Amino acid sequence: MLKLYCAPNTISVAVVAALNEGVHWEQKRIDFKSGEQTKPDYLALNPKGRVPVLVTPEGPLTETGAILEYLGDTALPQLVPADPLQKARMREVMYYLATTMHVNHAHKMRGYRWADQQSSYDDMTAKVPETMTASCAYLEPQIVGPYLFGPEPTLADFYLYAISCWLEGDGVKTSDFPNLTAWKATMETRASVQKTLADGFVG
Numbered sequence: 267m268l269k270l271y272c273a274p275n276t277i278s279v280a281v282v283a284a285l286n287e288g289v290h291w292e293q294k295r296i297d298f299k300s301g302e303q304t305k306p307d308y309l310a311l312n313p314k315g316r317v318p319v320l321v322t323p324e325g326p327l328t329e330t331g332a333i334l335e336y337l338g339d340t341a342l343p344q345l346v347p348a349d350p351l352q353k354a355r356m357r358e359v360m361y362y363l364a365t366t367m368h369v370n371h372a373h374k375m376r377g378y379r380w381a382d383q384q385s386s387y388d389d390m391t392a393k394v395p396e397t398m399t400a401s402c403a404y405l406e407p408q409i410v411g412p413y414l415f416g417p418e419p420t421l422a423d424f425y426l427y428a429i430s431c432w433l434e435g436d437g438v439k440t441s442d443f444p445n446l447t448a449w450k451a452t453m454e455t456r457a458s459v460q461k462t463l464a465d466g467f468v469g
């Protein structure tokens with residue numbers, strides 16, 4: 267059975283919600299409060315010290331986008347558009363989330379990855395509402411509705427869902443983004459997302 271190493275309120279929520287679309291899986295929650303992700307046992311599994319890790323029959327796999335694509339290629343093909351350009355559009359959003367929007371968010375609490383001075387951390391934290399708002403402004407006109415690309419969700423919807431749960435905490439005025447707000451409400455009608463919420467992965 268697939269096993270996911272995950273933690274609430276992290277990007278691993280994207281994989282949790284996607285797995286809940288119909289995959290038989292088991293979870294191992296990593297305790298960030300005690301820094302479990304930095305301990306030797308966990309580093310042996312993922313030397314990057316991050317979640318998520320999906321343990322496949324062939325071994326562990328890291329990186330949210332890679333894990334989602336693996337699930338799309340194996341258990342959840344319904345979340346991957348058949349058309350090559352549409353599939354590339356899905357990936358376009360996923361790469362953006364991985365390389366830009368998630369990184370924007372990380373500047374709030376994880377400034378020590380890039381700097382050493384408290385004043386630098388404070389500066390990075392202060393910038394987060396602006397950068398996350400800019401990311402929302404970029405995504406807003408691309409949301410076709412009711413899902414990102416139309417009537418059915420793709421892997422990118424699940425990726426964005428995890429990040430969308432950070433927005434208010436990151437100082438984004440979400441009411442300025444009606445498409446994003448309606449899209450999130452649609453995601454939360456799905457049984458997979460409802461299960462994710464009921465299992466305490468958000469909040």
Ligand SMILES: N[C@@H](CCC(=O)N[C@@H](CS)C(=O)NCC(=O)O)C(=O)O
Pocket residue numbers: 275276277278303315316317318328329330331364376
């Ligand atoms: N590029 C990785 C980033 C994973 C990542 O940064 N996860 C965060 C939680 S959102 C984490 O595990 N942080 C633990 C830490 O920084 O100690 C991915 O997309 O999977």
